[in-house]
Amino acid sequence: MEHQTRTFSGYSGLSLQADTFGDEAGLPVILAHGGGQTRHAWRGAGEALAGAGYYSICLDLRGHGASAWCPEGDYRIEDFAQDLLSVCETFDTRPVLVGASLGGIAAMVAAGEIDPLVFRSVVFVDVTPHMEMNGVDKILGFMREHLDEGFGSLQEAADAISGYLPQRPKPRDLSGLEKNLREIDGRYFWHWDPKFVTGVNRPSASRDPERLAKAVGNINAPILLVRGRMSELVSQECVDKFLELVPHAEFVDVVDAGHMVAGDRNDVFNEAVVGFLSG
Numbered sequence: 267m268e269h270q271t272r273t274f275s276g277y278s279g280l281s282l283q284a285d286t287f288g289d290e291a292g293l294p295v296i297l298a299h300g301g302g303q304t305r306h307a308w309r310g311a312g313e314a315l316a317g318a319g320y321y322s323i324c325l326d327l328r329g330h331g332a333s334a335w336c337p338e339g340d341y342r343i344e345d346f347a348q349d350l351l352s353v354c355e356t357f358d359t360r361p362v363l364v365g366a367s368l369g370g371i372a373a374m375v376a377a378g379e380i381d382p383l384v385f386r387s388v389v390f391v392d393v394t395p396h397m398e399m400n401g402v403d404k405i406l407g408f409m410r411e412h413l414d415e416g417f418g419s420l421q422e423a424a425d426a427i428s429g430y431l432p433q434r435p436k437p438r439d440l441s442g443l444e445k446n447l448r449e450i451d452g453r454y455f456w457h458w459d460p461k462f463v464t465g466v467n468r469p470s471a472s473r474d475p476e477r478l479a480k481a482v483g484n485i486n487a488p489i490l491l492v493r494g495r496m497s498e499l500v501s502q503e504c505v506d507k508f509l510e511l512v513p514h515a516e517f518v519d520v521v522d523a524g525h526m527v528a529g530d531r532n533d534v535f536n537e538a539v540v541g542f543l544s545g
Contacts, residue, residue, distance in 0.1 A: 267313045274356060276328060277348035283332040284325040285309070288316030293386070294361035295320045295543070296353060298346075298369025300393075300526075301469060302409050304331035304457055306445045311364070311528050314536035318544065320362075325353065327369065329459035331446075339461040342472040346372035347380060354384050362543060366391035366528065367499075368469060371478065378481025387488040389539055392500050392525050394491070394508040395478035401498030401525070406470065409456070409463050416455040420444055423454055433496065433522075434530060482511050489515040490542040494523035494530060516542060 269285045276282040285305050295315050297308040308324040315322040326333035328349055329341055336345070350372055354361055363385045365373040370393035377385050408430050417423040420440040427443070428436050437443065447454040462468060489512055493500050509515060518538040523530035 267316060274353045276352050277345055280328055280336060281334040282325060282328065282349060282353065284323045285312065287312040287322045288320055290321050292319050292321035293359065294323060294357050296323045296325055296361050296363050298325055298327060298350065298363065298365040298372060300367030300369060301462065302456060302458055304446050307529060310532040311536055311539065314540060318540045329462050331457050335459040339465040340467050341462050341465060341469055342467050343371055343375050343469050344472065347375035350376045351381060351384055360386040362387050364389040364391065364539060367393045371473065374478050374481045377487065378484040382484060382486060385487050388485065389490045389492060389542065391492050392494050392497050392527050394500055394504045395482055396475050396504050396507050397499045398501050398504065404498060406463060413460055416453040418453060420454060423447060433524060479511055490518065491515055492518045492520060492527055492535060492538055494525055494527040495519050495521050496524040499525050
């Protein structure tokens with residue numbers, strides 16, 4: 267499916283880039299990826315949503331992909347939340363927000379603390395206020411591992427990812443991986459600002475589970491929580507706490523999927539989201 271590239275103005279005028287799919291007349295669905303990912307993680311979901319009549323906006327969050335790096339290194343949760351609000355302001359109708367991990371946390375703050383009417387509905391993808399810190403630490407450790415030296419080749423990067431995600435088949439075509447890397451002097455580096463994980467104002471420094479729990483409890487919009495059953499971050503206990511906070515939320519547990527639910531089982535993920543939005 268053909269897509270359009272669109273630039274939005276984020277918080278404080280920071281440039282944010284997105285790939286859009288579908289007719290602009292359709293209900294907008296903003297897809298906000300997890301930390302260390304880019305808009306390309308959502309292509310399959312963006313196409314599926316467009317096929318169902320929605321206008322999908324696969325957004326590069328600040329400091330990621332083709333969006334601008336913040337000169338001041340402002341990557342607090344509040345900054346990502348304000349970016350989402352800024353993007354929402356460009357539409358005449360309230361959009362749906364699909365947020366994975368970091369994107370979901372930003373949505374909790376945006377709708378639970380700043381503007382309770384900003385989203386028509388919210389899909390949280392493998393993210394809850396309370397998460398298993400061992401899993402969080404594992405992800406952050408992987409992100410820091412190759413931060414300075416990068417990779418000597420795309421294959422080297424692919425091997426590192428396969429070691430981290432052994433349940434996912436190794437890709438034969440590495441062109442998709444190339445979109446998540448930037449080449450500098452013959453070496454490949456992750457396509458995000460290193461200050462995202464090393465800076466004083468990094469997201470993890472501003473993440474407060476009890477604060478997020480309160481925020482989620484303030485969201486009255488329809489909510490869907492999609493978990494990867496093999497997730498090391500969102501356990502069943504985390505899900506139970508979430509559903510206590512938000513009794514009106516729907517829940518889908520995706521088998522054979524880990525934290526990267528859309529990447530592991532895109533077909534099941536798309537069916538769950540489209541079904542929720544059209545139900």
